[in-house]
Amino acid sequence: MANLPSSPPIRDDDSRSARVSALDSRRRTRRPRPSTRVDDPTSGRVRTIDSRRPGTSFRVSGSSKPCAPANKELEEADNEIQRLNELRLGDDISYEEYSGYLRQLPSKPDVDTSTKLDAVQIKELNARHALYRSKYYQLSQRQAPKDKIYYDKWKECRHREFLEERFCKYCEEDSKLDWYFHPDYCKLAGLEDYQRLVPRNYGGYEYVRWDEYHRDCHSYETEQEYIKYCEELSKKLKWMEAYVPNKSPSIKWGRILTRGAYQAIKIATDFSMMTGNLAFPGFYEWFDSMTFDVCYYNELDGVFYEIWQRYTNERTFRDSLDEVYKLNRFPLRQHIMRAALENDTLCSDLEEEFLSCTICLKEFAEDKSQITEDKARELIAEALRKETPKPKFYEDYCRKKIDIARAIGLISR
Structure with missing residues (x-):
């Protein structure tokens, strides 16, 4: 370990x-x-x-x-x-x-890394973990059945504990579950099952510092x-x-x-x-997250909505952008709009992003009064987040882990 x-x-x-x-x-x-x-x-x-x-x-x-x-x-x-x-x-x-x-x-x-589980305790832990996996897999299939073969296989062997454990272990190793019990942490007697639970880091970069997030083995309360x-x-x-x-x-x-x-x-x-070891990195991660929002999300939904309201076959993107810039309603985006108005390449890039993020409003193009500003901005904001995915930090990791723990019954709701 x-x-x-x-x-x-x-x-x-x-x-x-x-x-x-x-x-x-x-x-x-x-x-x-x-x-x-x-x-x-x-x-x-x-x-x-x-x-x-x-x-x-x-x-x-x-x-x-x-x-x-x-x-x-x-x-x-x-x-x-x-x-x-x-x-x-x-x-x-x-x-x-x-x-x-x-x-x-x-x-x-301190985390006790010296006291290990004995053979009997490991057998009990494996059986308990198999039940957690099967419960989560059933829940995920009821919500969004994507693989009927896997589900049928589980139903065939659900009354036979050995096959159930083997099947659920196979599901976990085959990444059918988006979490797992870390094998190194499963050897330690001083940890609770919540501390052994680790959300997967898909692609190796979903979470910014995934290795550190799970290595500290923090409790649910922390x-x-x-x-x-x-x-x-x-x-x-x-x-x-x-x-x-x-x-x-x-x-x-x-x-x-x-x-x-x-x-x-x-x-x-x-x-x-809250220890200093959590508070300091937590502040800087929060600052990173906030900075990303300011740079890529905040107020941009409002800018694109106002441009969309003005953008027609008769009025160009640049003309619409110029009108929105002169409104002076989006202080975080004034410098971007000004730069785009002064540079054809930047204006073209911003127009491409605008078109990509407002395609969700295509059905309302003929009669824009059919959708409220709040709903339109919500759809644009969702498109912005898909266009530029945000890195996930420890707060996101904790939220995901707690959601999993609640779903499988590790913690009460």
Whole structure:
């Protein structure tokens, strides 16, 4: 069995960007690298979070006497933080307060990898797991019967435990189930069946850090808390969305990222099982997820809907786009629309994406009043997500795993 890491590292921002970019070769857009340099308000120096032990160690990487250009950047950063404070967007947390929040977080629980199941326990575990597999397979067939041969074979041997176990094991190994019980974890006596359960990573890239997601063997209670933690980040750090389109390595962006990270650790203290090893990677994964939404989804459904309303045989895409741009209703998309209006190639690319994402509205082309704006935007948003699939993070992994566990009866509903 692979060693269970005591501290999951924060991924390097360049590698994160490369993975997201690889999933969208059509756009070939690499997201800017957010600075990990943070300002220490107590010393005036620039510090960097030590990625080897997230949030627990800092090293000074700047001078207390910045040069003239840095003075200007510092002034811009100070002004932006002051503006956020006046608007009450985010929490103004000092380094000392942040350190106090960090100390409140519990340590990561140890996983016993030395105590193994004996032969009798393994036999009981295999029988129990066979029932879980057969139950899930029956449920999946009732919902969407795709392979009658498999189902008939199961019915023929359902009253014979040995054949049932062999058949269900075959289904699992043949990827007929979208999850499995990890064979290494099935040897450990200290784990519950929920901790042994692993959703499949189809293609090897469905989940961004799948190996790390299952290797930590978190409990159901911990993963349920992690989902709630991510939901709180989405509510309380929504103010960060406005900085994504124009973010670039700078002192100001470093302050913004630090402000968000410090607030995330404060939020984590509201959850009894949220360790620093989960809270820090959780913040950066949430930030990646939010950045992807801002770059590829947010407001684009509204832009395409407004263009669709104006787009006719008599009115070109460019004319429709120009009208929507002048509305100035979509701040996250103004720069994209302006760039498309100034560049024929970009305009052609945007038109191609528009046509692809509004084909779902074809039946309403003659009478656009037959569909409401909300429904039309919902269909466009769904098409956008199919056009540009989003990478799945630990929150998605936990949701999938909990859904499976509930379906097979590992946990109560």
